Amino acid sequence: MTILRTFRTALGGNRSDIKSIRQETDTPATAIDVDTLKNLKAGDTGRDLVLALKPDDRVEELSGLLERVSLITVDFPAYTDGRGYSQCYLLRERLGFTGDVRAVGDILLDQLDFYERCGFSSYVVTDAPTIARLEKAGHTGLSQTYQPSANTGLTIIEKRIGRSLSSTDDSVLTVTVPKAPYDKPQEIQFSHF
Amino acid sequence: MYRYDEFDHQFVRERVEQFRDQVERRLKGDLTEDQFKPLRLQNGLYLQLHAYMLRVAIPYGTLSSRQMHKLADLSAKYDKGYGHFTTRQNIQYNWISLADTPAILEELAEVEMHAIQTSGNCIRNVTADHLAGASADEIEDPRPYAELIRQWSTLHPEFAFLPRKFKIAVVGSEKDRAAIRFHDIGLCLVKNDEDEVGFQVHVGGGMGRSPFVAHQIRDFLPKEDLLAYVEAILRVYNQFGRRDNKYKARVKILVHEAGLDEIRAAVEAEYGHLQGGRLTIPRAEQDRILAYFQDPEFETLSDTDIAYERALQENPDFARWVKNNTHPHKKPGYVSATIALKSTGEAPGDADTHQLHVLADLGERYSFDELRVSHEQNVILPHVRKIDLIEIWATLVDAGMGAPVSGLIADIIACPGLDYCALANARSIPVAQEISQRFANLEAQQDIGPLKLKISGCINACGHHHVGHIGILGVDRKNEELYQITLGGSGEEDASIGTIIGPGFPADKITDAVETTVGTYLDIRQDENETFLQTYRRVGATPFKERLYGTA
Numbered sequence: 144m145t146i147l148r149t150f151r152t153a154l155g156g157n158r159s160d161i162k163s164i165r166q167e168t169d170t171p172a173t174a175i176d177v178d179t180l181k182n183l184k185a186g187d188t189g190r191d192l193v194l195a196l197k198p199d200d201r202v203e204e205l206s207g208l209l210e211r212v213s214l215i216t217v218d219f220p221a222y223t224d225g226r227g228y229s230q231c232y233l234l235r236e237r238l239g240f241t242g243d244v245r246a247v248g249d250i251l252l253d254q255l256d257f258y259e260r261c262g263f264s265s266y267v268v269t270d271a272p273t274i275a276r277l278e279k280a281g282h283t284g285l286s287q288t289y290q291p292s293a294n295t296g297l298t299i300i301e302k303r304i305g306r307s308l309s310s311t312d313d314s315v316l317t318v319t320v321p322k323a324p325y326d327k328p329q330e331i332q333f334s335h336f
Numbered sequence: 337m338y339r340y341d342e343f344d345h346q347f348v349r350e351r352v353e354q355f356r357d358q359v360e361r362r363l364k365g366d367l368t369e370d371q372f373k374p375l376r377l378q379n380g381l382y383l384q385l386h387a388y389m390l391r392v393a394i395p396y397g398t399l400s401s402r403q404m405h406k407l408a409d410l411s412a413k414y415d416k417g418y419g420h421f422t423t424r425q426n427i428q429y430n431w432i433s434l435a436d437t438p439a440i441l442e443e444l445a446e447v448e449m450h451a452i453q454t455s456g457n458c459i460r461n462v463t464a465d466h467l468a469g470a471s472a473d474e475i476e477d478p479r480p481y482a483e484l485i486r487q488w489s490t491l492h493p494e495f496a497f498l499p500r501k502f503k504i505a506v507v508g509s510e511k512d513r514a515a516i517r518f519h520d521i522g523l524c525l526v527k528n529d530e531d532e533v534g535f536q537v538h539v540g541g542g543m544g545r546s547p548f549v550a551h552q553i554r555d556f557l558p559k560e561d562l563l564a565y566v567e568a569i570l571r572v573y574n575q576f577g578r579r580d581n582k583y584k585a586r587v588k589i590l591v592h593e594a595g596l597d598e599i600r601a602a603v604e605a606e607y608g609h610l611q612g613g614r615l616t617i618p619r620a621e622q623d624r625i626l627a628y629f630q631d632p633e634f635e636t637l638s639d640t641d642i643a644y645e646r647a648l649q650e651n652p653d654f655a656r657w658v659k660n661n662t663h664p665h666k667k668p669g670y671v672s673a674t675i676a677l678k679s680t681g682e683a684p685g686d687a688d689t690h691q692l693h694v695l696a697d698l699g700e701r702y703s704f705d706e707l708r709v710s711h712e713q714n715v716i717l718p719h720v721r722k723i724d725l726i727e728i729w730a731t732l733v734d735a736g737m738g739a740p741v742s743g744l745i746a747d748i749i750a751c752p753g754l755d756y757c758a759l760a761n762a763r764s765i766p767v768a769q770e771i772s773q774r775f776a777n778l779e780a781q782q783d784i785g786p787l788k789l790k791i792s793g794c795i796n797a798c799g800h801h802h803v804g805h806i807g808i809l810g811v812d813r814k815n816e817e818l819y820q821i822t823l824g825g826s827g828e829e830d831a832s833i834g835t836i837i838g839p840g841f842p843a844d845k846i847t848d849a850v851e852t853t854v855g856t857y858l859d860i861r862q863d864e865n866e867t868f869l870q871t872y873r874r875v876g877a878t879p880f881k882e883r884l885y886g887t888a
Contacts, residue, residue: 225495226575228496257493286346291614300621
């Protein structure tokens with residue numbers, strides 16, 4: 144069995160906001176590769192193309208070529224090959240691609256959170272323990288992140304700043320710092336810049 | 337020092353639960369060993385020759401007494417009563433069971449510690465100058481920036497499966513006490529012509545089987561762009577670093593093969609996209625973190641003290657320890673003191689449970705509750721009053737940690753070697769022990785002067801032999817352990833890679849060979865102020881070769 148899980152990372156929702164889980168047979172057979180995409184002539188074919196990226200494809204060369212593409216599959220030949228994370232990041236953040244970006248290949252439970260945070264909007268899972276776990280309890284990601292990456296949630300730093308900005312006086316930030324060797328807090332004030 | 341806020345606390349607690357779940361799935365069979373291996377490595381858990389080894393992160397080598405007490409407790413509860421400080425300022429436990437690791441991580445989280453990314457093909461725990469915030473020669477304390485890098489690199493979703501491991505080091509002075517030129521990224525705080533402080537960025541250094549001194553990729557980087565620039569380097573490396581051969585997968589090889597200019601162009605282009613974006617460090621966050629690293633409440637002291645001077649005069653053993661093991665401090669009347677975990681015949685960097693507690697107590701009592709771990713496998717009390725040194729020294733001598741050898745030939749760096757490590761070709765610790773015994777005479781060591789001797793049990797160079805003034809590399813030839821000698825390396829600002837001097841020596845001859853090498857130096861140095869490294873750089877390898885192998 145294959146599970147296709149779709150969520151809405153790059154489309155503005157929470158990253159665990161699942162749109163659907165449905166069974167699929169495989170990656171769409173109609174997928175084209177980068178060379179084919181580059182050689183397409185205007186009017187050759189319709190819209191809703193499926194592009195299959197290989198790990199060594201240069202995403203930035205696709206600038207201006209993705210208007211007719213609705214789905215991009217990014218291949219992880221082994222889950223330890225991390226090039227696809229950067230490909231997806233660049234598709235979202237650099238090229239502004241808003242269609243579906245799907246992780247395919249050696250897809251396992253403990254990487255799903257990383258996929259979502261890099262901007263993937265779906266993945267295809269064939270690993271039985273991963274499927275069982277997903278159907279029962281969701282994946283293993285953490286609720287806090289230190290990096291913006293390609294997801295829309297606030298980073299820990301941004302939450303800290305947001306918290307301090309929403310305090311009463313917006314020209315002064317008060318930070319409470321426990322100072323060694325004593326554990327008694329010490330108030331330190333800074334101006335915002 | 338840095339303290340977790342509620343976000344950091346929640347993050348690490350959730351991470352412990354995540355790993356607990358991963359261990360349970362491994363034990364249940366839902367994860368194969370191949371699937372589990374990168375997960376456990378990213379949590380510092382290795383499978384060694386005899387047991388699991390857990391490497392606990394000590395970010396930029398800074399820790400509190402409470403944390404050191406916890407490390408001591410863990411060594412008693414889950415190990416055989418020892419901890420081993422590493423060349424990356426971390427601590428390792430060599431006798432851990434897989435089932436215990438979640439509980440250990442939970443205990444670490446109580447004291448704001450973790451084992452995240454102390455191994456694996458990801459961004460490793462960041463290192464820094466062990467005298468940060470204390471040394472007189474510093475432009476600025478590098479640790480706030482190391483902390484920003486720690487947070488940014490922790491579970492970065494894009495860089496968890498890099499071609500190979502990735503190490504970052506930061507210093508705040510021209511003097512390089514963190515070997516930044518032998519890291520994947522080395523950062524040095526500098527001042528530009530406008531008197532602004534920023535970073536000089538080095539990339540592509542490393543040891544291992546292909547040692548390289550890093551290239552300077554950028555002269556000056558504004559501080560607020562630190563994370564944007566580092567992420568740009570990582571994004572270039574993640575896409576273009578080699579994945580076909582793990583021995584050619586480090587960024588040093590990418591820089592070497594593509595050339596610095598091409599890599600710089602790619603990094604600068606990526607940086608151009610990121611500049612001014614979400615990775616720009618907000619001033620408020622920079623200030624928040626800087627506040628944690630403000631000076632402790634130093635007393636106003638005169639530079640010296642009558643009782644202290646008298647103790648130096650009356651007690652030559654104490655005077656020797658002070659001479660070798662203390663470093664000038666930025667405040668009058670204070671020094672930084674190195675506790676050399678190099679007692680004669682002991683494994684370099686090892687401390688037992690009692691010693692770990694003693695270290696914690698000393699930090700609490702005399703050094704504003706702060707301790708450091710150096711990449712030379714020693715522990716440092718960063719801020720101590722000179723008038724307290726006599727008590728500190730006496731306590732150390734009682735606990736077997738009074739070795740007055742910091743910077744001398746017995747201050748050896750050694751990897752765990754074949755006694756523990758699954759990768760090693762040869763033993764390291766017994767060689768270090770024998771050399772330290774041979775050179776046990778302190779007068780003789782003092783006469784030899786500054787000499788860095790570093791031992792690796794295999795070509796992966798965890799014992800930094802490439803940058804030893806004298807380096808020793810264990811190799812395996814037809815099931816015999818042989819030891820090659822390299823000469824003339826330096827991991828500091830005058831970075832250089834040692835040269836292999838000739839064929840290897842068997843285990844029972846290597847100490848003789850080191851003695852011959854040192855004897856050669858003593859015979860040919862211009863005067864006693866010319867160090868081993870200076871002599872080697874003046875005369876080259878020939879006189880040493882002749883004495884070691886005879887004239888051909």
